[in-house]
Amino acid sequence: MPSRFWLILTFIVAFGPTRAHPETPPKLLAVVLDQAIVAKLPAGASTIIIGNPMIADVTMLKTGAAMVVTGKGYGQTNLIALDADGAVLLEEQVRVLPARTVVVLQNGTSHVSYSCNPDCMPTVQLGDDPKSFNDAGGEISSRNSYAMGGSGGGK
Structure with a gap:
C-alpha cells in the first residue's frame, strides 16, 4: 500500500493539479462557402x-445588434467584437465548410465540381482544375452579365 501512495503522489507532482472548472471552448460559427x-x-x-x-x-448591421458572416474560403479563423473603449465583448471561431450539394469528380490530379440540387450542373469551387474552373466561371460571368442587361462578352 505505501508504494501505491508514492506512485499517486509522484503522478500528482509530475502532472500538476487539474482545474476544477475547465475553460469553455470558444463558440464556433459555421458558414458554408459562398x-x-x-x-x-x-x-x-x-x-x-x-x-x-x-x-x-464580416459586416455589422446598422443597428449594431447583429452581423453578417460570409464564407469566402475554406478554413477556420477568429472573430472579435470590441466595445467603444476597445474591451473584448466576444471572441468566436468561424469555420467555412463546403456545400453539401456539391459533387466532386477526381481524376488523378484533376478536380471538377458539380452543384447537384437536384440536377447536377458545373460549378466553381476552390481547388477545382484551373481549366474547368475558368470555363465554368466564364459561363457564370456571361450569364450574370446577360441578366444585368450587358452584352455578356461570350466566349
Whole structure:
C-alpha cells in the first residue's frame, strides 16, 4: 500500500493539479462557402474584426445588434467584437465548410465540381482544375452579365 501512495503522489507532482472548472471552448460559427449567416452581437459592440478576411467576411448591421458572416474560403479563423473603449465583448471561431450539394469528380490530379440540387450542373469551387474552373466561371460571368442587361462578352 505505501508504494501505491508514492506512485499517486509522484503522478500528482509530475502532472500538476487539474482545474476544477475547465475553460469553455470558444463558440464556433459555421458558414458554408459562398453563403452568409446572420449572428447576434453583444450589446455595445462597435467594432468587429475578422482574423483572416480570405476565409470569411464580416459586416455589422446598422443597428449594431447583429452581423453578417460570409464564407469566402475554406478554413477556420477568429472573430472579435470590441466595445467603444476597445474591451473584448466576444471572441468566436468561424469555420467555412463546403456545400453539401456539391459533387466532386477526381481524376488523378484533376478536380471538377458539380452543384447537384437536384440536377447536377458545373460549378466553381476552390481547388477545382484551373481549366474547368475558368470555363465554368466564364459561363457564370456571361450569364450574370446577360441578366444585368450587358452584352455578356461570350466566349
